[in-house]
Amino acid sequence: MFADTSYDALSxxxxxxxxxxxxxxxYYYFKSKRGYYLAIVEDSVAELVARAGADTELTGAERARRTIDGYLHYAEHHQAAYRTIVTGGVGSDAEVxxxxxxxxxxxxxxxAEGAYGRRAVPPVARLALxxxxxxxxxxxxxWIGALAAQDVVGLPGRAGLAALLVRQLRATLTVIEEFVPECPAPPVLEETSGAAGDLGDQRPVTGSP
Structure with a gap:
């Protein structure tokens, strides 16, 4: 309802x-409309983080890939909540x-934990991430805007977009290694090709597969 109606107009x-x-x-549970709204945002954030951070028993490279896929899965299926989280809510709400x-x-x-085995990294590495x-x-x-508008000609599916973002992450980790040698880029994980036209070839542009 908050996605379809302005905050002020919704009673x-x-x-x-x-x-x-x-x-x-x-009112018993949330005290006010604002309290209810913030509870929705916090619940959405918790679900996004839980989905993205699952599968902690996997190897670093596989975990990073699963994190990206989980992130995109959430955005695809909870588009209004995702927009609220990323854009900061109603009128750039300070609490949101x-x-x-x-x-x-x-x-x-x-x-960072998936790439380096630790959550805290040097400032330059953090800036890059x-x-x-x-x-x-x-x-x-x-991507979700195009999905909502059904403007999907040539648009990659979730797996294809995840492949693109994984490649970009690999490039970022390579650059981090150049600037921060104590944060070496992890070994590239061998990946299978997906459907043609869906960015299925996820191998890096340079380096060994």
Whole structure:
């Protein structure tokens, strides 16, 4: 409902009616419409982080790939919530921005752990990973926008987009190694080719497969 109606126009009566509960019950748990809205954002963030950070028993390269796929899966199936998280909510809401920053921090740490076996990395490495994640956010917003508009001619599916982002991550890790030798790029994982036209060939442009 928050995705389809402006925050100011949506009332607690509307929310209670849609939920099929008394308005007083919502106020009992959330105190206000803002409290309810922030709870929705926090719940969405928790699901995104949980999906992206799953499969911790996998090898580093496979875990990074699964993290990206889980991230895209969430964005594809929860488009309104994803936009809220990434763009900072209603009118650049300071509390939602804080939630967004927390999820970015967790995702960067998850990628660093998959790549280097540790969540904390030197500042230059962190800057590079944050830059890559910012690109992921912009790319994902563009992708789900095209999906919503059904403008899918030539658009990669989730697996294809994940392949593209994995390649970009590999390039970022290679650059990090050049600037921060104590953060060597992990070995490239052998990957199988997907369907033609869906960016299925996920091997790096340079280096050994």
């Amino acid at each position: 607690m009566d509307d929310i209670a009616k849609q939920a099929g509960v008394a308005k007083g019950l919502i 921005l804080a939630i967004r920053d927390a999820v970015r921090e967790e995702l960067v740490a998850t990628i 944050v830059g890559w994640l910012s690109g992921v956010e912009g790319t994902t917003l563009e």
